[in-house]
Amino acid sequence: MKQQQFTQLLHHIEELSPSQREQLLNLLCFDGASASAFLIENHPDSCPHCHSVELRPWGSSHGLPRYRCKSCSKTFNPLTGTPLARLRKKEHWLAYAQCLIDGFTVRRSAKECRINKNTAFLWRHRFLKFIANKQATQEHGIVEADETFFLKSNKGQKTLERPARVRGGVSKTKGGGSEDQVSVLIVRDRSGQTADFMLERLDAKHVGAALSSVLSMDACLCTDRASVYAAYAKRAGIKHETIKASGPRKRGPFHIQNVNAYDSRLKSWMVRFRGVATKYLHNYLGWHRMLDRYRYQLNQRQCLSEVAGWGATVT
Numbered sequence: 178m179k180q181q182q183f184t185q186l187l188h189h190i191e192e193l194s195p196s197q198r199e200q201l202l203n204l205l206c207f208d209g210a211s212a213s214a215f216l217i218e219n220h221p222d223s224c225p226h227c228h229s230v231e232l233r234p235w236g237s238s239h240g241l242p243r244y245r246c247k248s249c250s251k252t253f254n255p256l257t258g259t260p261l262a263r264l265r266k267k268e269h270w271l272a273y274a275q276c277l278i279d280g281f282t283v284r285r286s287a288k289e290c291r292i293n294k295n296t297a298f299l300w301r302h303r304f305l306k307f308i309a310n311k312q313a314t315q316e317h318g319i320v321e322a323d324e325t326f327f328l329k330s331n332k333g334q335k336t337l338e339r340p341a342r343v344r345g346g347v348s349k350t351k352g353g354g355s356e357d358q359v360s361v362l363i364v365r366d367r368s369g370q371t372a373d374f375m376l377e378r379l380d381a382k383h384v385g386a387a388l389s390s391v392l393s394m395d396a397c398l399c400t401d402r403a404s405v406y407a408a409y410a411k412r413a414g415i416k417h418e419t420i421k422a423s424g425p426r427k428r429g430p431f432h433i434q435n436v437n438a439y440d441s442r443l444k445s446w447m448v449r450f451r452g453v454a455t456k457y458l459h460n461y462l463g464w465h466r467m468l469d470r471y472r473y474q475l476n477q478r479q480c481l482s483e484v485a486g487w488g489a490t491v492t
């Protein structure tokens with residue numbers, strides 16, 4: 178870079194927001210080569226094969242320290258058992274984590290990380306593997322639930338069961354639950370714990386199974402007036418408050434504005450992908466849950482920790 182450009186760059190640094198400063202700092206302190214240094218810091222505290230805590234250092238391989246378990250005698254490195262195991266090009270992982278934070282498409286991520294598109298695609302799903310499955314398992318107090326819908330899509334599939342829709346497209350039927358839509362139930366409590374479920378059918382059986390997996394017995398379920406919720410709450414003995422679609426949107430502490438706001442953040446974040454393949458929707462839902470959990474403020478190291486399954490636990 179020319180000196181003049183560099184001086185201009187330094188001037189711009191004053192204009193950076195706190196989160197942009199953090200990103201820049203991460204970029205400077207954790208350049209590609211030290212991505213593996215960061216990973217090495219997270220030395221395992223138990224054996225990924227048998228969970229024994231009796232480990233001893235056992236040399237190194239592929240730039241990662243190796244350990245040997247005294248109980249089962251197997252060797253492993255800090256990435257064994259994580260989605261990053263045996264993945265190459267460590268020097269680009271932090272940059273790729275930034276692409277996840279920024280919500281970049283596969284094409285844009287490939288460009289930013291200077292990797293080819295197939296690698297970027299492989300990484301997308303590998304990086305999201307654990308993230309997609311991490312969600313609230315116990316929600317307490319007032320728990321809001323509402324359903325939302327995504328168009329079914331075979332995007333990326335070579336043979337289509339029906340004619341291709343153009344760029345995301347529009348469903349023929351309004352409202353929810355039609356055949357060309359996937360129903361997703363979003364469940365969120367007032368502390369922000371969030372879970373979502375892709376439902377085969379939007380009926381009492383499937384809604385009930387999803388809710389019972391996440392609601393604690395002290396929960397008070399808050400929903401619109403759809404009868405599937407009332408049927409579940411009655412059967413499970415859960416307190417239930419309903420909000421009419423017409424009329425006041427709030428009754429004391431009871432409303433579904435948090436879950437609706439979450440849905441609207443999710444939908445507007447998804448626009449950039451112009452429709453996602455239904456078989457990957459689960460990954461995208463988890464990706465957004467992670468971003469929302471950190472209020473869109475996570476840094477590259479936190480993101481990579483989430484990828485490896487080392488992030489903070491969700492209760």
Ligand SMILES: [Zn+2]
Binds near residue numbers: 224227249251
């Ligand atoms: Zn072991």
